[in-house]
Amino acid sequence: MHLFRILVILAVMSTAVTSLGQQPCTRGVRVDGLVTDPSGAMVPGATIQASTGAVATSDQTGHYLLPCLSRSFTLQARADGFAPQTLTQTANSQQLHLDIQLSIASVESQVQVSADDNTVALDPGRGPGTVTLDERAVQQLADDPDDLLRQLQMLASQNGGDPSTARITVDGFQNATTLPPKGSIASIRVNPDLFSAEYRWPPYGGGLIEIKTKPGAAAIHGAAFFTGSNGSWNATTAFAPSSTPASKRRYGFELSGPILPGRGDFSAALEKRDIDEFKVVNAQVLASDFKISPFRQTVPTPQRLWVASLRSGWQLGQSDTLTGSFAANVNSLGNQGVSALVLPEAGYSTMATQYELRLANELTHGAGQLHQTRVGLSSRRSQNTPNATTPSLQVAGYFTSGGATSQATDSRRYTLELDHDAMFTKGRNTLKLGTQSLGIVIHNHTPDTFNGAFLFGGGSAPALDPQNATTGQTVTIDGMDQYRRTLLGLPGGNPTTYQQTSGNPEVNFTQWQNALYLEENFQVTQRLTLSGGFRYQFQTSPDSLANFEPRLGIGWSPDKKSTWVIHARAGIFSNFIDADTIADGFRLNGRRQQQVVVYSPGYSAPLNPNSASIAVSTRREFAPALSQTTTFTGYFTVEHTFAHHWLARSAFYWGADWNAIRMRNTNAPIVSTAIGAPADPIAALRAPRPYGGNENILRYESSGHLAGNLVSFSVEQQSYKRFNLRVYYRHANFKANGGDGIVTPQSSYSEQGESARADWLRLNGVSLIGSLILPRRVELATELDAHSGAAYTITTGTDANGDGIVNDRPSYASPGMSGSVYHTRYGLMTADTTNGNVPRNVGTMPPTVHLDMNLSRAFTLNPKDKEHARTITFNLRAANVLNHVNINGVGTVVSSPSLDKPYQAESARRLEAGARFSF
Template sequence: MKVVIRIDWKLAVASAALLYAIQVPAQQHCTSGIHIEGTVMDPTGAVISGAQVEAADGQKTVTDTSGAFLFPCVPITAATITVEADGFTQGVTKVDERVGGNAHVRVQLAVAAVQTDVQAVDDATAMDADHGVGTRTMTAQEVQQLADDPDDFLRQLQALAASGGGLPGSATIVVDGFQNASALPPKNSITSIRINPDMFSPEYERAPYLGGRVEILTKPGADLFHGALFFTDSDGNFNSTNPFSTTATPAGKRRYGFELNGPVVRKKSGFALALEKRDIDEFSVVNAKGLDTANNQIALQQTVAAPQRLWIASARNDWQITPNDVGTLSFSANNNSLGNQGVGGLTLAEAGYSSSVSEYNLRLSNVLTLSPNLLHETRIGYTWKRTTQTPNSLDPSLQVLGYFSGGGSTSQNLNNRERDLEIDDDVMLTRGTHSFKIGAQSLGIFVHDYDPDTFNGVYIFGGGSAPMLDSGGNPTGQTTTISPIEQYRRALLNLAEDLQQHISSQVALH
């Protein structure tokens, strides 16, 4: 069962319309026709200024900056309003009002269809930064059609990037023009995505020969307040139980969060916030064989919770420093925690581990328009990442091949810390149909890696040739082949378990 609740709200203040409403009583009353006032909007609800409005009797007017128009007195036989605006289809509405009445209409225009003629040429060697093999640009509407779950969303982008060649899981993800690879920001904060632009451009640190390239741009602040809340829940009560589990395994998934953007100072500064949390409750089932307290072989069946917790957030502030200078300060965070990993099958809960991967980015960018043909852009970013893996137990690893694996994990005791500093400075010059870009990039990476292997030691029982024992547990002088679990049992009871050990003991006795 999947329940999705999404709430969107918008708040806007149209001061011109309010002032006009106050002035209406002071206007002359229309006794021979209809007093008509109205507003013209686009499909999103934003007002359209400069639209041509005409009544059926030939009266014409133009909408003001708030999208409003007024006809003081229109004959009742001519109360049909036609609206036209560049880039939109024609809108027609009929006013139904009595003579001497006041009518207010809202006309919403649809976006006009655009027809483009494309001429194909036979130059197959031509390269275009936006039309190469596997290259595409996705708008905000197209991005919203992709998966909502962050992991599924990432896999889809990697699959799209693989269309240009390379391995899907090796695609490089970059955000807001920074060259240093980043984790995905919240989906609701993305305004567009470019997949596999000119991958051989010298501005990139290296050609992504192992995978494609995904460039993400996040949303700036808006002139109007806009926000959204979302919640998704998948109930695990409808899932079937694992056949090897002795108890029910009610797995479930929940995803919730919000987005909010709007102005800080009207026409000068704006902000954008996004926060997303995802909780996944999974279970691993152990189906192994071991020994009880009396050293008799028994079945080991466990149902072990394996929770996954992910939260991602972003905050951005844009401000117009001067008419030609725009600055942006952003912060993003991505934290993913997994519990009881590596458990299941023959691996007991004690041999599992937990992991955590976190990434934080603080970035500042400045775009200065020096002239209509010259643009200067500076970017400074600082990133700190941490990856940790913690074993559930620090005891030596115990592996009885084909029966069970217990004790502590041998390699999941990781602590990796990384600090990255990136500074980019670019200048772009445009002359006619040609663009020239020159700049300098600096990327410093500081890594501290602690990753010991088999730090706690390991005991492996694989079975093989061993002395044959009598009923009292004493060697008979003959050999036999024993299983790994029998070898483990003999070790617990301090019995002869290895032929070479028995021969060495006999040599010592003589």
């Protein structure tokens, strides 16, 4: 019914504006023509961009149409493998037929890695952080899928947000996906104008990576490639006790060409990746003599990945094209979850598969109407196999062993996407409207903690003398001392908690995410553009209907030559409630699955009651008025073009979120805040609860908020023949009481210390991307990003307030205070507290620096035959050239000797060499 209503509304809207789109261009000129190569063959997929900002793409017959331009205009045509062509015309009639012939690109032609050309500075399709990479620029990026994804994520996060949350879309489909084969990518646009009503993600939501795949060629073309990396070339990962001989191999082929000349084409790509990397376990355990001993081990994490794609385009009529595509991704990974404090037995292997079938139709009606319809089906499945099935055992701040809590999961996700976009152009006015509908079917088999999980978090315990006899005093012990006492059977030797889940591991449900949008851009004058849009979105499971999102914008150039350009935009955004969050709530609702947490259990039989233990049941529920996260944000930018086309830009963002999803125990024990007394979870559990009983009720609520701003500066140079550069700096300042994923406050009854730096926030960041053509036609491409360290929260490792959530924070201590006081670079802290006063995210990780470089040289094997060129390209790539130790894990438990000390890092320097033969 939702889909039917959407289509009816679209039909009514389309009918209302059809007469507008079919009216002639009375003030300007209608331009059309053919794009051909030197032999006269048609060139499909070429981009023709006008100085007014209008953009067209040549269809499968090479035909392009710009329905309404000013009488004097400049066109720039670009296509993969051809040199850019620029034409300037003045028309004396209302119609002009203008054919464009492209020449074969020379080896020294410029690599495009840029924001759009200054001549289209008022183009509403670009924002202040938009970066466009053509096919040659994509080839200069990393071959390794993880490195390539990281590079694109860092570009996407320049407007703020966590890089890992950047969305990837392919060929206009809104359903996020994985990266397609690199060889099938024609271009990538990072962060288009996200204020357009077409998009639902705010600019600082991690960013958007739009990928366009290659159409079939007019003649048979193909390529075969191989990239390899030997372990002896690569540096050893930090903290490893022995060498980490990482190796990588990537090989495959691409093929494209016509099926029926002028009617149909195809393109195919297949590649295999064999990646042998290592993780380092850097923990502390108890030795056989019950003394703390370092445990370091290098653990292989092999990855075997198949990626395939097939695409076919058909010209159904002069202005009607149909494109179908199929993509497959099969990924096998070993020893996942192992590293840092997680021992090998606590890891698991993963088999992940993804299949996508997509159909897209593009239909042009008359001079000013364009309709695009997309239908997509996808299937994703992830299966985890644990290395062990024994109960999980975590000693806070020291190590995690036993079986992985996830155990043997089988998560399946099926989606149906139905989109329709319609664009109408009349004179200087462009109207775009559309519908977006995504149906998600979830089938999850998740036996999380069915194997049980012990936690040793420390807390209050009897003081012992050297002979292990009690002294009558009470002290605070850490998790390792608690674990040692448990193994030796000493007083105070009980685990903090034991958690176990039982019941039905299956969760099945369907969610629909739907949206209607309208976006209008009006070019008031050659130097003034106004834009406005409106988006409405709604969803099921849970139902959320009242999500209205207006958007406004202006672009203005105060001088006649448009060397200065000012942009300002603002709007409201809403974020669908994620289906995975809903699945967790359904799974642990107390009926499908039952979860029990036993405090101070016996170690040998944790579910058997004893005089010291208390069992608490746990269930989850949704608040009656759960809402989508709502965001208001805006930006103001100033651009200036200097001599020789140097472009400088400054931007200021501001924004706020509210109604973000958090989880709170609404039946937590009502305990008082205390400092100086050893934490005693058992005493907390005896406190009264609002609804009585020994039950934790974890409720999903719309109570999260975020607010802040971001300032950025960038400089670009894209006009030089042998050199291009883009440098970017940002300073961000956002505070939130939520975070990445579902965050729970330390106390269910207090917000003290919850509003702090956003989890993803990196205060300062610098990035650089550029290329240089060296002597003998050697190309050097480089990408640098350097960022301040991310925030982390310091915890006590235990559950002092008895709310069933182990996120308790320490308190600041006074000089001379007795008990468990710890000296940290953030001040004196004590674990003798309940509901501590140290804020969230007070800690800061070390900064990160990534410098990647690629050297390549192309050789033409038949230089006299320019129409059927055969080339072989050799390249040498280095990731993390500086071999900088990029820390991604530090100790966070205040009582642990590893507090604030790095124990985990990203991969060290990696070298790889490759060859690519193209014909």
